[in-house]
Amino acid sequence: MLKKLFIFLIIFKFFTVSISYSYDSKGEKIESNKTGFVNQGEHFYSFWKECGDPHIILNEKGKYSSNWDQSRCSWVAGKGWRAHFIIDKIEAIHYEAKFDIKRDNGIYFGVYGWTTLPLIEYYILDSYGSNNPLNCQGGELHGEYISNGATYKVVKCQRVNKPSIEGTKTFDQYFSVRVPKKEMKEISGKINIKDHFDYWRSKGLYLGQHYYMILATESWDGSGTSEVEIKKVIFKK
Secondary structure, X not given: OHHHHHHHHHHHHHHHHHOHHHOOXXXXXXXXXXXXXXXXXXXXXXXXXXXXXXXXXXXXXXXXXXXXXXXXXXEEEEEEEOOHHHHOOEEEEEXXXXXXXXXXXXXXXXXXXXXXXXXXXXXXXXXXXXXXHHHOOOOEEXXXXXXXXXXXXXXXXXXXXXXXXXXXEEEEEEEEEEEOOOOOOEEEEEEOHHHHHHHHHHXXXXXXXXXXXXXXXXXXXXXXXXXXXXXXXXXXO
């Protein structure tokens, strides 16, 4: 009996460690590469850094805060969703965000995600810093359109032998960039994700199966703080 109990405890401990990322992590500080779920699985989070010491705090519900002081060192993080069948049903999100940018050589804010088959990294940006993604080297412009009363320009870029969710790969990036951008102070708004996906598809910019999608803060050269909240999610009818 004791032997069986010992074996059960070993198995239980193993699976507890394996799924420990799924607990409610409100207030947890994340400063190393990590993904998981919070708020009883309602939100997925992702944190990735190349180097340096940025971090995020997983606050209640759809909220998180971040702090960074980087020099030529990329990081990206945020809260959102992991399951492709949930992402496929999302039409739009409402957000609020507050930034205190002390040094800006490169920062993005907006919806960020990955798909597989094909491997695509995508952005829907409402705000960015001094580095405009529309100017990516070798980028292909794919017109502009209006979503939720705002104009967005679209560009396809390529990353060669860069980090991805599948390791070091060459892959395409799709950007929808708000023109004019919102200033990185206190901002709020609605991003109609379906509009962007539909427009990309109309231009031959196809996505694969969604891997994850987050409302992200990203930086690669600068310093500052952000406080971000997903206020509301609208699902397709």
